[in-house]
Each structure stands twice: as C-alpha cells, then as structure tokens.
Amino acid sequence: MNFPSKLIEGAVEELAKLPGVGRKTALRLALHLLKEESEETFQLAEALVKMRAEIKHCQQCHNISDTDICSICSNPLRDRSLLCVVSDIRDVIAIENTAQYKGLYHVLGGVISPIEGIGPSDLHIESLLERLPKSEVKEIVLAISPTMEGDTTGFYLTRKLRDANVRITTIARGVPVGGELEYTDEITLGRSIVERTNYGKV
Amino acid sequence: MNFPSKLIEGAVEELAKLPGVGRKTALRLALHLLKEESEETFQLAEALVKMRAEIKHCQQCHNISDTDICSICSNPLRDRSLLCVVSDIRDVIAIENTAQYKGLYHVLGGVISPIEGIGPSDLHIESLLERLPKSEVKEIVLAISPTMEGDTTGFYLTRKLRDANVRITTIARGVPVGGELEYTDEITLGRSIVERTNYGKV
Incomplete structure (x- = not known):
C-alpha cells in the first residue's frame, strides 16, 4: 500500500503492530484520528505512555496495579x-x-x-x-x-x-447458562451429568 | 467493567474511542502493550502524535500530505x-x-x-x-x-x-472482476449490459 504521507505511513505501521489490526484497519484508525480534534490523539498517546511507564505488577499476586500491592490484595474486606x-x-x-x-x-x-x-x-x-x-x-x-x-x-x-x-478446587465445568444441550460438546455435557448438582442450588 | 488499575482504565477508555474498538478489544490492546517492550508503546504514541501534529492537507487537492503541496500534485510526471x-x-x-x-x-x-x-x-x-x-x-x-x-x-x-x-467521465460500473453474474445485483448487471464494451478492450 502506498501512502501519500510519510507521517501517516509511520502511524499506520505502528498501529498495525497491534493484535487484530491489519494495515487497512490501521489506516482507518489513523484517518479517524486525523478527522477528530488533535486533542483526542494527544490524550490517547498520553494515556498509553502513562500506562506503560507507570503501571506496576502487584508484588504479591502479580496482577497489574497502580501501587506495589494491588487494590485486591490490600483490601481488608477480601x-x-x-x-x-x-x-x-x-x-x-x-x-x-x-x-x-x-x-x-x-x-x-x-x-x-x-x-x-x-x-x-x-x-x-x-x-x-x-x-x-x-x-x-x-x-x-x-x-x-x-x-x-x-x-x-x-x-x-x-x-x-x-x-x-x-x-x-476448580471452577465448575458444565453447560453454560443459556446454552442449549443439543449444541454442547459431548465432553462438557458428559461432565455436566457426572457432576450434577441439586436442583435448588445456585 | 472494573479494572484493577486506574492507568489501564484510562488507556482502555481512550482506545475504546477508536472506531470499531469496544472496551473488550481496547483491554486486549492495552494488555498487549503491557506485555511488549515499553519502547513499542512509546513508538506508537510518538507516531500518532507526530502524525496528528505535523500532517498537512495539500492546498491544491486537499489530500493529506507532509508538505503544503502533496507529492502527487508536485510530481512533474503526472x-x-x-x-x-x-x-x-x-x-x-x-x-x-x-x-x-x-x-x-x-x-x-x-x-x-x-x-x-x-x-x-x-x-x-x-x-x-x-x-x-x-x-x-x-x-x-x-x-x-x-x-x-x-x-x-x-x-x-x-x-x-x-x-x-x-x-x-465517471468510473465504469459493472460486474466486478472475479464476480459471478448470478450473484450480481440487477441494477449492476443491467448497467453492465447497457454499457458493454468490446471484448478485446482491457
């Protein structure tokens, strides 16, 4: 694809590195940013840089966090x-x-x-x-x-x-809520029968 | 959706403003950036900001351009x-x-x-x-x-x-190359018959 501008080409190449974003989608995103107020682009760029530069991983559970110990680990109610x-x-x-x-x-x-x-x-x-x-x-x-x-x-x-x-323990395996028996795979359906629970149990 | 970090929430909110990007996709993109080297994020942000701040529109044809007159308008071979x-x-x-x-x-x-x-x-x-x-x-x-x-x-x-x-003049309307007559809509097919061209013409 040839681009009329090196600047847009640079932006498209960087955007196309994102997962699920091809060059056509990247171009659409870049042209969208060009149509919007420039403030939009600057805010996006700032949020990304800030996130990447400042985010931490919780020292206890390895969840992402703004602090050394994440909000879940430090919550006394958990x-x-x-x-x-x-x-x-x-x-x-x-x-x-x-x-x-x-x-x-x-x-x-x-x-x-x-x-x-x-x-x-x-x-x-x-x-x-x-x-x-x-x-x-x-x-x-x-x-x-x-x-x-x-x-x-x-x-x-x-x-x-x-x-x-x-x-x-492990999370329950079974037919998803709203799922139809007919379309559930055999292993899942089989397990849901073997590990059946009392009807009243939520 | 609750996020474990204000920083990632900020990034997701900005990414979700892009067309075709919902909050789930935005989160996937943000987490992808967190997994990659931070340089990747900084390059992406810089390319976007640079594009938005420096891009011009050609004064003659209104195409996007790095210069006042775009590379097509200024090309002596066109x-x-x-x-x-x-x-x-x-x-x-x-x-x-x-x-x-x-x-x-x-x-x-x-x-x-x-x-x-x-x-x-x-x-x-x-x-x-x-x-x-x-x-x-x-x-x-x-x-x-x-x-x-x-x-x-x-x-x-x-x-x-x-x-x-x-x-x-206007661009030719007709059955797309590789298209099947059967699946072409009536108006297009009708126009392709009325505006038929000589067989040898490319």
Whole structure:
C-alpha cells in the first residue's frame, strides 16, 4: 500500500503492530484520528505512555496495579482464606466482573506450553509456593482455561501443592447458562451429568 | 467493567474511542502493550502524535500530505490534463494502489448528505471550481461511490461543471472482476449490459 504521507505511513505501521489490526484497519484508525480534534490523539498517546511507564505488577499476586500491592490484595474486606489461581490478568478482570468471588488472586502469567517453550519456571509458580506458608489461605481455586496447556498447568500445580495442606478446587465445568444441550460438546455435557448438582442450588 | 488499575482504565477508555474498538478489544490492546517492550508503546504514541501534529492537507487537492503541496500534485510526471474527483483520502490511496491512474486528484472531503447536515458548502467544491480555470485539466473523472449521497454529489458537480469546458467521465460500473453474474445485483448487471464494451478492450 502506498501512502501519500510519510507521517501517516509511520502511524499506520505502528498501529498495525497491534493484535487484530491489519494495515487497512490501521489506516482507518489513523484517518479517524486525523478527522477528530488533535486533542483526542494527544490524550490517547498520553494515556498509553502513562500506562506503560507507570503501571506496576502487584508484588504479591502479580496482577497489574497502580501501587506495589494491588487494590485486591490490600483490601481488608477480601476473604484471605481463598486464593484463586488464574493464568492471565484478563481472567482476574473477568472473575471480578461476576462479583461472585471475594477472595484473593494469584496470576501465573501464562500456562505451561512446551510448544511455545513456556515451562513452570517461566510462570509465577515459585512465588505462589512461597506465598502460601505466610498466608491464611485454606482453599486454592484453580481457574485455568480447560485447554491442553491449562490442564497440564493445573496438574503440575496440584502435584506441587500436595503437601501444602490446602483444599484444592476448580471452577465448575458444565453447560453454560443459556446454552442449549443439543449444541454442547459431548465432553462438557458428559461432565455436566457426572457432576450434577441439586436442583435448588445456585 | 472494573479494572484493577486506574492507568489501564484510562488507556482502555481512550482506545475504546477508536472506531470499531469496544472496551473488550481496547483491554486486549492495552494488555498487549503491557506485555511488549515499553519502547513499542512509546513508538506508537510518538507516531500518532507526530502524525496528528505535523500532517498537512495539500492546498491544491486537499489530500493529506507532509508538505503544503502533496507529492502527487508536485510530481512533474503526472498527467495534468486528468483530474479525478473523490470524496475521501482513502479513495486516493485505493486508486493509487491500482497503478492505473496517472492524473491529479481533488478530494471533496465527503459527499452531500442532507441527513447528516452536509451541504455543498461543507465540501471542497468551491476550490475545485476555482482550481479549474488556472489548470490544464481537460477531463474530470468522477470517482464517487455509487450510493444515494454519492450520486447526488455527482449530479451536483456535473451541473456546476457544465460551463467549465471539460469532459466529465465517471468510473465504469459493472460486474466486478472475479464476480459471478448470478450473484450480481440487477441494477449492476443491467448497467453492465447497457454499457458493454468490446471484448478485446482491457
């Protein structure tokens, strides 16, 4: 693609590095910014730079944070006996948005994936094991996506946590709310029957 | 959506102002930037700010440009007897990418749309009419999208250009290359028959 301006070409090339943004989308975004007030672009750029330069990772749970210890870890109202282990920051946000969980988190920063060269030492597993004895945690909730890599990570963690004297649970698998039985895959449907719960239970 | 950090919330809010970017996508982009080297974010921000602050519009054709007169208008190899009228900068880029057009351009900056409150005076029509007598233009190619608004704009222009002593043409309408007759709409197919060309003509 030829551009009439080196300036727009530079912006398009940078925007096209973002995931899911091709050169056509990048051009659309750049032209949008050119149509809007320049203040819009400056605010966007400032917010990105500020975020990248100033954001921290919580020293305890590795969640992103504005402070050394994140707002969840430092909240006295959270249940310190519950620890939810997730692979990614996005999972923390997703679970927080359900408003159903009041415990603490631990973000692994990925899952074990030999294909991508990610081993246990690349994840925040060591810090999880170090954190436990000093904590009041009685139950660890593994909330890792049920993929091959996720299950491997879960299996590795349960072995590592065998001697930790905590209950290990995992999020329920089953037919999604609003999902139709007919279109649910066999493994999920099978598990939802084996792990059936009392009708009244929410 | 609750965010664990005000910094990421700020970035997500700014990113979500971009067209086609919702809050979920914005979060994905922000988290991507956090995973990459901070240099990536700084380069993106700098490219956007630089583009917005320094880009100009060509004083002659209103295309975006790094200089007062754009690289197309100032190129001595372009055919100055041909002037292609388009509604948007994107159309210039699209036509340039075909490498089939060697004339000049005039960017209207939109189309006449009473619903959106865009009248002829909001477009670069006056500057087109002023530009013509001083130019060597012999043919004006109207390359405006064949929508209701586009056709209205084209009709308005042909009336305004009636006394300009230039040939007025428009881009060919017909079945797209690679398109199947069966799936072509009736108006396009009808026009492609009425305006049929010699078989050997490319």
